[in-house]
Amino acid sequence: MLIIAPVLSYAQGFQVNLEGEKQIGMGHTGTGLAQDGAAVFFNPGAVAMLPQNYVQGGISPLMFQSVFNPAGTTEQFHTANKIAPPFTFYGVWGPKDGIWKLGLGVYTPFGGLTDWGTTWPGKYSSELLDLKAFYFQPTLSVKVTDFMSIGAGFVYNYGTVDLTRAIPLANGSGQPGQAELKGNGHGYGWNAGVYFKTESGVTVGITHRSQVTTTINGGDAMFTVPASLQAQFPQPNQFTASIPLPATNSVGFGFHPNSKWTYVLDMNFVSWHVYKTLSFDYKINTPFLQDTNEPRDYVDAFTFRIGTQYQACQKWAVRAGAGFATAAAPDNYVTPEVPDAARYFLTVGLGYKLASRLDLDASFEFEHLNARTQTNAYTQLSGTYSSHVYIPGISLSYHW
Amino acid sequence: MKNFKHYIYIVAGLVWLSACKPEINTPKPSHGSADFSRYIAIGNSLTAGYADGGLYRAGQQNSYPSIIAQQMQQVGGGTFSQPLFTTDQANGSGYLTLTGFNPDGTPITTPVTTNLAVRGILPVPGFGNVTLYTKYTGDINNYGVPGIKLQQITYAPYGNLNGFYERLLPNDAPTNNTAYIDFVTAKPFTFFSNWLGNNDALSYATSGGAGDVLTDKSQFAQLYAYLIARMTANGAKGVVATVPDVTSIPYFNTITTTAILAGVQKANPQVQAIYINALVSGTTYAPRAATAKDLIILTFPTSKIGQPVQTPYGALPYGLTPYTPIDNQYVLDANEVALTEDYVDSYNATIKAVAASKGLAVFDAHTFLQNLKEHGLVEQGVQLSSAYISGGIFSLDGIHLTPRGYAIVANGFIGAINAKYGASIPMADVSNYNGVKFP
Structure with missing residues (x-):
């Protein structure tokens, strides 16, 4: 029997890591800094140390470009040029010189948009994945002493997914069928951190962002197949799936040798091992349409980031950063919707004070995923992937 | 507007970025030590592109030699002509289509009887009726003749007994007098594929052991050696394939x-x-x-x-x-199965020995179909098996292949050629080829 096994996944590639333009410019560091409202994400513990109140928003249009070269051929297949729009919104407020601050963050820490089209050799694995995860995080932070503050937030996650793939059942003209799974779901988690100002002037942050298991209940499972087989793919049908968005532990350091220069170092440990299988449970099963259980067996991943900021004058700040990340998808488990691989990234940023209370920040990130030659253990799709990511970004912050 | 210029830069930057796609450097494909400038294919129905119980234009176009030849064109392969039926007579001999399912899930097949290329029926005394087809007069690279056995390649009157062979010959039956081996070697070639020998066992098996006989083992060995000697006489290199176990096909495994x-x-x-x-x-x-063994x-x-x-x-x-x-x-029955398998094993020993003696590549179709039957196959996210219809490899006659099956076989041949001759003919994209078509 033919078993239709839709694939959904995400990886380090879909841990988006675009949570504030100032921080992106500095290699997406910030665990050990109290820089602006984005501390709600980077370190809730640092929020109480922010000198001011903040309202800020930003957007980072992300272009993920992958290429696939099937094993034993010279052909190259590219993903379509599509732009995923990760965005951020942060608000931080507390009484002047108070010991506490309230924060709210809305951000998109996971997501993906890979569109390989309907005619490429991996179409029976994946044609399109459009995954978005929105986190809403109210936060409270308290300054325990002058040199230490703590904070924690509650995370509500709303996620949407749309994925399509071809079904290897040809109609009268030889065209394959199509499967589309579309739905939304939610999950809960938390985020906590502690922030120190040491006597040497080095600032230190330690944070934990919890795992958030997003459950999609009653998503639409749509199948276009030849008419004589439609009864085997009952319509309407629904699916349930559960996706663990992994926990992240971070430690970060900020160095402030003088008023112009800041150096930052962050390390993230992402608990991808929770992503063991990807399962789809269909409401109506038939001999042709069985529930699926695909192995993923991801491994924990590590990211190392460094960044710097130079405050050239009162109005202008220049930033740069770099880092690398290990792959979460082990060999033989790389899938085309997430062509995960070890990667490095380079970032630059520019800050401009539009007015005394208004900052404009721009950032640009380039990410290169190492070429990776893989045969997927489940689909036997065999070939070499390589990917580039280009991410310009801009944000506006009002502070008082 | 002062900022206009900046917008231009930003837009230009975005355009530049989207043009700057990642690329993977692949080595240039090579023909290795072989010369593919004129490739010919000899064989039976599998080579001709027979499918769904008939030979028809769409099947011919998806024949494995045609797929191999397309890939060879990237390493110096020449044009590859097939004796296609015309578009007006595209349905050739006629074939089966799947038109639905009975309530118990069994398939309903219906013969296609329009736009055939049948030109007449010739009664041959002592043999039976031979269906004749519209002649093909153009260039030929694919010499696949449905029904032909290795045993028949030197038999001069064969062109009067097989309509699929007769249509390739200049004369009308019953006046033909060209043996298959002479016909295919008449024009020079640099490379050949040979998948003859299936029908020497299969014709016996598909008739339930009642309507035909197995070709004698020593006659098979003698003819195979003669065939390969003729094919390599002018220095051509080539690839040969083994004979599958007849029990690995759904024709024998669907109704139990x-x-x-x-x-x-x-x-x-x-x-x-x-x-x-x-x-x-x-x-x-x-x-x-x-x-259960019957x-x-x-x-x-x-x-x-x-x-x-x-x-x-x-x-x-x-x-x-x-x-x-x-x-x-x-x-x-079980004894006939054992008998057939014994003959097929002997044929394959011959094929491998002769190929080795002439330094030819071997695609082991026997092993391939045995593995397919025992373990199934996953190819580019598609699960395949030797099951009838749902398996995706075998066409509606349960013997011949679907376009997807022929594409996988073509890659099997290409892999064998590449390994033997140090070539790197690119593999065909199996995902472009369909399995059984459903209404």
Whole structure:
């Protein structure tokens, strides 16, 4: 029997890591800094140390470009040029010189948009994945002493997914069928951190962002197949799936040798091992349409980031950063919707004070995923992937 | 507007970025030590692109030699001409299409009878009727002739007995006098593929061991050596394929004795066995109860089971008593299976030995189909098996392949060629080829 096994996944590639333009410019560091409202994400513990109140928003249009070269051929297949729009919104407020601050963050820490089209050799694995995860995080932070503050937030996650793939059942003209799974779901988690100002002037942050298991209940499972087989793919049908968005532990350091220069170092440990299988449970099963259980067996991943900021004058700040990340998808488990691989990234940023209370920040990130030659253990799709990511970004912050 | 210029830069930057796509450097494909400038294919129905019980234009276009030739063009391969039926007569000999499913899930196939290329029926005394097809007069690279056995390649009058061969020859039957081996070697070539030998076992098997005979082992060895000597006489290199185990095809594995018995027992629980007329030894046949090792052919009309048959003991139900066994022609019984497998093993030993002696590449189709039957196959996210219709490899006749099956076979040949001659002919994209078409 033919078993239709839709694939959904995400990886380090879909841990988006675009949570504030100032921080992106500095290699997406910030665990050990109290820089602006984005501390709600980077370190809730640092929020109480922010000198001011903040309202800020930003957007980072992300272009993920992958290429696939099937094993034993010279052909190259590219993903379509599509732009995923990760965005951020942060608000931080507390009484002047108070010991506490309230924060709210809305951000998109996971997501993906890979569109390989309907005619490429991996179409029976994946044609399109459009995954978005929105986190809403109210936060409270308290300054325990002058040199230490703590904070924690509650995370509500709303996620949407749309994925399509071809079904290897040809109609009268030889065209394959199509499967589309579309739905939304939610999950809960938390985020906590502690922030120190040491006597040497080095600032230190330690944070934990919890795992958030997003459950999609009653998503639409749509199948276009030849008419004589439609009864085997009952319509309407629904699916349930559960996706663990992994926990992240971070430690970060900020160095402030003088008023112009800041150096930052962050390390993230992402608990991808929770992503063991990807399962789809269909409401109506038939001999042709069985529930699926695909192995993923991801491994924990590590990211190392460094960044710097130079405050050239009162109005202008220049930033740069770099880092690398290990792959979460082990060999033989790389899938085309997430062509995960070890990667490095380079970032630059520019800050401009539009007015005394208004900052404009721009950032640009380039990410290169190492070429990776893989045969997927489940689909036997065999070939070499390589990917580039280009991410310009801009944000506006009002502070008082 | 002062900022206008900046917008231009930003837009230009975005355009530049989207043009700057990642690329993977691949080595330039190579022909290695082989020369593919004129490639010819010899063989039987599998080589011709026969599918769904017939030879028709769309099947010809998806023949494995045609797929191989397309890939060879990236390493210096020349044009590859096939004796295609015309678009007006695209349905060639006619073929089966899947038109639906019965309530019990069994498929309904319907023959295509329009736009055929049939030009007449020639009665040949002592042989039978030969269906003749519209002649093909153009250049030929694919010499696949449905039905041909290795045993027949030196038989000069064969062009009068096989309509698929006759249509390639200049003369009308019954005046042909060109043996297949002379016909295919008449024009020079630099590379060949050869997949002859299947029908030397298959024709016996598909007739339930009743309508044909297995080609003698030593005659097979002698003819195979002669064939390869002729093919390599002018220095051509080539690839040959082994003969599959006939039991690895759905033609023998779809209707089972167990399923027939279960069907009968639903209506009639006291029935204990179905009976077949089975080979004892030599040419002696005797009725006995069937076991799971006896194979029923795909075209067996199961409605015959239980129909009253007149016997000396009165009217008895067909297939359910030793006096009314299922006819020999519908059954490849366990002894016939063993006999066929013994011959096929001998044929394959010959093929491998001759290929080795001439330094030819070998695509081991026998192993490939055995693995497919035992383990299935996953290719580019598609699960394949040797099951009828749902398996994706075999066409509606249960013997020949679907376009997807032929593409996988083409890659099998390409892999063997690349390994033998140090070439790197690019693999065909199997995902572009469909399995069975559903209505």
